[in-house]
Amino acid sequence: MISVVTTISIIFVLVKETSIFFTHVNVSEFLFGVRWAPLLEPRSFGVLPLVSGTFLIVFGSAVIALPAGLATAIYLSEYASERTRSAVKPVLETLAGIPTVVYGYIALTFITPMLSSVIPHLKVFNAASASIVVGIMILPMIASLCDNAMRAVPDSLRHGGYALGATHFEVTAKIIVPAALSGIMASFVLALSRAIGETMIVTLAAGATPNLTLSFMESIQTMTAYIVQVSLGDTPAGGVEYQTIFAVASLLFLITFCMNVAANRILRKFQEMYD
Amino acid sequence: MTARLFKIFCAAVTTLGVIVLVIVLFHIFREGLRWVDVQFLESFPSRFPEKAGIKSALWGTIWLISLTALFSIPIGVGAAIYLEEYAQKGAVNSFIDINISNLAGVPSIVYGILGLTMFVRFCGFDRSVLSGSLTMSLLILPVIIIASREAIRAVPGSIRHAAYALGATKWQTVKSHVIPAAMPGILTGIILAFSRALGETAPLVMIGALAYVAFVPEGPMDSFTALPIQIFNWASRPQEEFHQLAAGAIIVLLAVLFAMNSLAVYIRESAERKHK
Numbered sequence: 001m002i003s004v005v006t007t008i009s010i011i012f013v014l015v016k017e018t019s020i021f022f023t024h025v026n027v028s029e030f031l032f033g034v035r036w037a038p039l040l041e042p043r044s045f046g047v048l049p050l051v052s053g054t055f056l057i058v059f060g061s062a063v064i065a066l067p068a069g070l071a072t073a074i075y076l077s078e079y080a081s082e083r084t085r086s087a088v089k090p091v092l093e094t095l096a097g098i099p100t101v102v103y104g105y106i107a108l109t110f111i112t113p114m115l116s117s118v119i120p121h122l123k124v125f126n127a128a129s130a131s132i133v134v135g136i137m138i139l140p141m142i143a144s145l146c147d148n149a150m151r152a153v154p155d156s157l158r159h160g161g162y163a164l165g166a167t168h169f170e171v172t173a174k175i176i177v178p179a180a181l182s183g184i185m186a187s188f189v190l191a192l193s194r195a196i197g198e199t200m201i202v203t204l205a206a207g208a209t210p211n212l213t214l215s216f217m218e219s220i221q222t223m224t225a226y227i228v229q230v231s232l233g234d235t236p237a238g239g240v241e242y243q244t245i246f247a248v249a250s251l252l253f254l255i256t257f258c259m260n261v262a263a264n265r266i267l268r269k270f271q272e273m274y275d
Numbered sequence: 276m277t278a279r280l281f282k283i284f285c286a287a288v289t290t291l292g293v294i295v296l297v298i299v300l301f302h303i304f305r306e307g308l309r310w311v312d313v314q315f316l317e318s319f320p321s322r323f324p325e326k327a328g329i330k331s332a333l334w335g336t337i338w339l340i341s342l343t344a345l346f347s348i349p350i351g352v353g354a355a356i357y358l359e360e361y362a363q364k365g366a367v368n369s370f371i372d373i374n375i376s377n378l379a380g381v382p383s384i385v386y387g388i389l390g391l392t393m394f395v396r397f398c399g400f401d402r403s404v405l406s407g408s409l410t411m412s413l414l415i416l417p418v419i420i421i422a423s424r425e426a427i428r429a430v431p432g433s434i435r436h437a438a439y440a441l442g443a444t445k446w447q448t449v450k451s452h453v454i455p456a457a458m459p460g461i462l463t464g465i466i467l468a469f470s471r472a473l474g475e476t477a478p479l480v481m482i483g484a485l486a487y488v489a490f491v492p493e494g495p496m497d498s499f500t501a502l503p504i505q506i507f508n509w510a511s512r513p514q515e516e517f518h519q520l521a522a523g524a525i526i527v528l529l530a531v532l533f534a535m536n537s538l539a540v541y542i543r544e545s546a547e548r549k550h551k
Contacts, residue, residue, distance in 0.1 A: 006413050007374055010385060013392045068288050075285035091293050097532060098299070099474025101503045102525050105510045109518050110302050136295055143292070169278030190380070197382025199477035200503075204510055224384050224477070231391070231481045249388045253381065260380035264373065 014253060017246035024240045025247075036210035036226075038244045049210035050248060053127070053220035057202055058195045060131025060216060061138060065195075066188055068135075069142025073184075076143070077150040078172045089144075096140035104204030107133035112205065119217065125207025128216040133201050138191040145190065149183025150176055186266040193259035197252065199224040223252045303529070307522025315523055320505065327517075329524050335404070335499035336473065342408035343415070343472055350412070351419030351468075352461060358420070359427040360449050379417035386414045387481025395482050402483040404499045410478050415468040422464020426457040459546030466539040470532050476503035502528045 025045045035044040072092075076085055111129040116122040153176050161171040177184070207219030208229050221229070227245045318328025362368050390410030395402060430453050438448040454461075479501055502524060509521035 010389050071285045071288040075289045091296055095296050101476040101507050105521055199384045228480055249385055253385050260377050
């Protein structure tokens with residue numbers, strides 16, 4: 001019952017404060033405005049720079065984590081010996097268990113200096129280093145979920161493939177991966193939803209400049225980092241500035257919620273297929 | 276040819292994951308290890324890096340985790356037992372099911388906002404350890420419930436039937452047979468949930484756990500700081516020395532996490548031995 005109460009209270013709190021926010025600010029101005037400056041005069045409440053910042057990070061981390069996670073999973077489930085498997089799995093679990101604030105520290109003090117030695121004009125806070133580290137953070141999750149999905153493919157399919165004269169590679173690429181595709185897709189969606197909600201890495205490494213840009217070299221701000229910025233400052237409760245965090249949080253909640261529901265639905269379909 | 280390359284590519288990527296972990300740990304230890312000593316553990320945060328320490332953060336974390344345990348373990352395990360053993364399978368149950376798994380995917384910062392509105396402002400608990408641990412409890416409850424349910428579901432039906440056959444009541448069966456059999460799984464789930472709670476930063480930043488606290492909390496209503504908050508605070512300063520202090524605090528945090536995970540693995544393996 002507590003879980004239902006929690007959901008209801010999350011939705012209630014978000015809806016209530018967001019609706020107050022929208023009495024001050026037009027909905028379409030919020031959703032389609034291209035300038036986000038709620039704390040400075042002249043104020044502007046266009047959320048698009050925050051959304052674009054968030055999706056820049058998500059895109060960057062996806063480019064790294066989706067292929068790498070899938071490749072790791074393929075290796076673990078189809079190629080690796082039992083011994084390699086039992087050595088690599090704990091490493092992935094450890095990577096998954098590292099707190100995000102630690103990853104944020106790594107992005108700021110290790111990845112950024114390393115990148116700026118290669119790219120001369122890189123800003124101290126930039127989307128590239130945050131994306132890389134968010135990618136590393138979601139990689140173990142993708143690897144272990146994809147691994148589960150591929151191991152759930154019945155052996156009879158593998159044997160059928162071999163019986164028809166397919167090679168190990170053909171069985172893997174043309175039978176196992178397509179058969180596990182919905183599980184793989186679900187893991188991608190879940191991981192990306194994690195990347196959207198990720199807070200500490202982007203707060204520490206990606207900067208605090210709401211910036212409508214597609215460049216990874218720029219300093220940007222994500223939705224989550226904005227919420228942290230406001231709560232660290234001394235914004236008085238009750239003002240429009242204070243309500244902006246609820247509006248942004250509602251948007252964040254809505255996006256991740258839809259993605260999680262979609263992923264769970266795909267997973268459930270997938271389970272039914274083989275049960 | 277493609278097949279060979281593909282296999283090599285997959286193996287290389289997997290190795291890369293291992294290398295990343297090694298580099299991360301190496302970097303942290305190289306930066307932070309020389310700061311970790313008794314003085315570091317027993318000093319309060321300070322403007323001067325040489326004098327700074329994590330005493331208040333460490334105690335804040337201990338308070339936070341103990342209170343969170345107090346709230347979340349009984350409720351989480353209780354809910355799991357109810358859902359698995361007592362609740363009727365039906366529309367309501369499957370709605371709760373979906374609800375819990377969705378809650379597990381809500382970004383932690385949204386829990387922070389909920390905690391800020393509900394506990395800090397509405398209930399008037401202010402920025403206290405109590406608010407922090409209540410927020411943290413809501414955050415890890417789905418994890419505990421899901422893990423405990425899986426553990427309970429894995430208890431074979433034959434154990435229940437044997438207990439009933441000997442005339443045990445439902446409550447006796449659950450209490451003396453199902454729960455003990457599911458215990459290792461439940462404990463592992465709880466430990467993993469708490470290692471997540473230990474590292475959570477965003478919700479605590481939201482409810483306003485103070486960054487500079489030069490005292491140890493003495494009751495649930497005191498304000499507090501916690502290890503991840505202290506790391507965040509030090510890491511977000513521009514000076515190099517504070518970054519190294521952050522690395523020092525990270526070493527302490529990782530040591531605690533590592534100890535907890537080892538405990539979880541140990542419980543899991545000794546339980547597996549017992550079953551064989």
